[in-house]
Amino acid sequence: xxxxxxxxxxxxxxxxxxxxxxxxxxxxxxxxxxxxxxxxxxxxxxxxxxxxxxxxxxxxxxxxxxxxxxxxxxxxxxxxxxxxxxxxxxxxxxxxxxxxxxxxxxxxxxxxxxxxxxxxxxxxxxxxxxxxxxxxxxxxxxxxxxxxxxxxxxxxxxxxxxxxxxxxxxxxxxxxxxxx
Amino acid sequence: xxxxxxxxxxxxxxxxxxxxxxxxxxxxxxxxxxxxxxxxxxxxxxxxxxxxxxxxxxxxxxxxxxxxxxxxxxxxxxxxxxxxxxxxxxxxxxxxxxxxxxxxxxxxxxxxxxxxxxxxxxxxxxxxxxxxxxxxxxxxxxxxxxxxxxxxxxxxxxxxxxxxxxxxxxxxxxxxxxxx
Numbered sequence: 001x002x003x004x005x006x007x008x009x010x011x012x013x014x015x016x017x018x019x020x021x022x023x024x025x026x027x028x029x030x031x032x033x034x035x036x037x038x039x040x041x042x043x044x045x046x047x048x049x050x051x052x053x054x055x056x057x058x059x060x061x062x063x064x065x066x067x068x069x070x071x072x073x074x075x076x077x078x079x080x081x082x083x084x085x086x087x088x089x090x091x092x093x094x095x096x097x098x099x100x101x102x103x104x105x106x107x108x109x110x111x112x113x114x115x116x117x118x119x120x121x122x123x124x125x126x127x128x129x130x131x132x133x134x135x136x137x138x139x140x141x142x143x144x145x146x147x148x149x150x151x152x153x154x155x156x157x158x159x160x161x162x163x164x165x166x167x168x169x170x171x172x173x174x175x176x177x178x179x180x
Numbered sequence: 181x182x183x184x185x186x187x188x189x190x191x192x193x194x195x196x197x198x199x200x201x202x203x204x205x206x207x208x209x210x211x212x213x214x215x216x217x218x219x220x221x222x223x224x225x226x227x228x229x230x231x232x233x234x235x236x237x238x239x240x241x242x243x244x245x246x247x248x249x250x251x252x253x254x255x256x257x258x259x260x261x262x263x264x265x266x267x268x269x270x271x272x273x274x275x276x277x278x279x280x281x282x283x284x285x286x287x288x289x290x291x292x293x294x295x296x297x298x299x300x301x302x303x304x305x306x307x308x309x310x311x312x313x314x315x316x317x318x319x320x321x322x323x324x325x326x327x328x329x330x331x332x333x334x335x336x337x338x339x340x341x342x343x344x345x346x347x348x349x350x351x352x353x354x355x356x357x358x359x360x
Contacts, residue, residue, distance in 0.1 A: 019338065033213055033293060072299075074320050076256065076341040112295060114211060117324065119252075119337065140254050142322060142339045144297065159322045161256040161341040 003010065033113025040111040043153045044118055044145055048104050055102040060091035067155045068146060074159045078141065099127040104141060116145035116153060138163050192271060213293025218289040223333045224298055224325055228284050235282040240271035247335045254339045262267065279307040284321060296325035296333060301338065318343050 034040070047066055054062035064084045068075070073081040081087045094100070106120040119142045127134040144157040214220070227246055234242035244264045247253070253261040261267045274280070284302040299322045307314040322336040 074322070077343070077345045079343075082319065113292075115292060115295070117337070140260065141333065141340065142254070142337065144324075157297070157322065159320065159339050159341055161254065161339055163257070163259075165257045 035110075035112055037111060040116065040147070040153065041109055044109050044111065044116050045106075047145070047153055047155070048106065048118060052102055052104060055100050058095040058099060060088045060095055063091055064088035065154075068148060071155050072157050073155075074157075076161045097129060099129065101125045101127075111145075114147040116147075118143040120143065121163070154162075210315040215290075215292055217291055220296065220327070221289055222335065224289050224291065224296050225286075227325065227333055227335070228286065232282055232284060235280050238275040238279060240268045240275055243271055244268035245334075248328060251335050252337050253335075254337075256339075256341045262359060277309060279309065281305045281307075291325075295336075296327075298323040298325065301343070 026142070051063065051066055054066070058081060058144050064087055067084045067087055070082075071084055071085045071087065073087050075081075081090055101124070103123045105122070106118055108117065108119045110117045121138065122141050123136060125134050125136045139160050139162045141158065141160040143155055145153045146156045148154045183291055194354050231243065231246055236248070244267055247264045247267055248297055249264045251264055251267065253267050255261075281304070283303045284300055285302070288297065288299045290297045300320070301318065301320050303316060303318050305316045317343045319340050321338065321340040323335055325333045326336045328334045
């Protein structure tokens with residue numbers, strides 16, 4: 001779980017290689033991670049597109065490869081999924097029963113060094129393979145990315161929730177109706 | 181909105197002050213933000229404790245001061261609140277109607293330089309001031325902190341969601357019951 005923010009070892013000592021041995025290492029506060037590097041933002045955009053494509057294809061393994069091995073996925077009203085294997089197993093079970101088309105619309109896509117944030121809204125249309133009519137829901141998502149050791153940005157943590165209050169109990173009149 | 185990951189200007193040029201003018205600046209990849217600095221983790225723990233205390237006191241202004249001015253708060257089944265002012269206004273409206281006791285139980289508290297992550301579960305007990313009985317709910321939270329210009333860690337983005345599937349429609353038998 002604590003791999004999330006770990007820096008690649010190859011980078012940790014790089015400040016010692018600037019060719020100025022007598023100079024003291026800069027204090028930790030002098031860290032200058034790159035903010036919103038265009039290549040990193042593009043990589044997050046690509047990852048989001050790959051996520052949507054793999055969902056529509058029902059490809060649990062491809063989705064799993066977009067997550068870190070120690071990722072934690074926390075979807076609304078579902079148990080937390082800890083680790084890529086658990087995420088893939090959950091997806092496989094779902095795709096046996098339904099087709100899922102997910103559209104992610106980012107509101108904010110940021111990177112800071114080797115960590116990133118992607119937030120926005122989603123629309124999901126679920127089509128049961130048993131033949132029931134499809135249903136569509138909307139919500140928000142928040143994803144924390146990290147750059148994996150191979151240079152690939154992968155999802156480390158994600159969460160989603162609902163945009164709208166749940167429907168009132170069937171015994172209550174819908175808001176705005178007062179005919180009786 | 182894009183203030184979240186901005187580095188204080190005072191730090192941006194600090195690498196130039198190491199007394200070794202001819203040395204080239206290290207490449208951006210050499211960034212070494214401090215991971216899980218104990219003082220920063222303690223500050224996040226303090227912020228979480230202050231959040232719970234201010235909630236129980238019904239103090240919307242105190243809660244607002246725990247957020248960045250440009251924070252975005254996305255609570256389950258509620259509209260997104262953009263900015264501290266909107267967050268405080270929403271809280272004031274809520275506290276006029278109910279008392280709220282919130283217990284946050286962290287599962288993960290991390291910092292990387294000037295950004296942090298706090299994730300876990302919550303239990304909220306809402307007591308209507310009109311006299312109705314209190315109700316308790318549980319869920320998960322994910323909070324992104326940033327270190328403000330004054331050195332205080334404040335919430336930049338937060339989201340929560342539900343742990344359990346919503347109750348079935350009242351016409352459906354509860355799971356496990358098959359008496360009829």
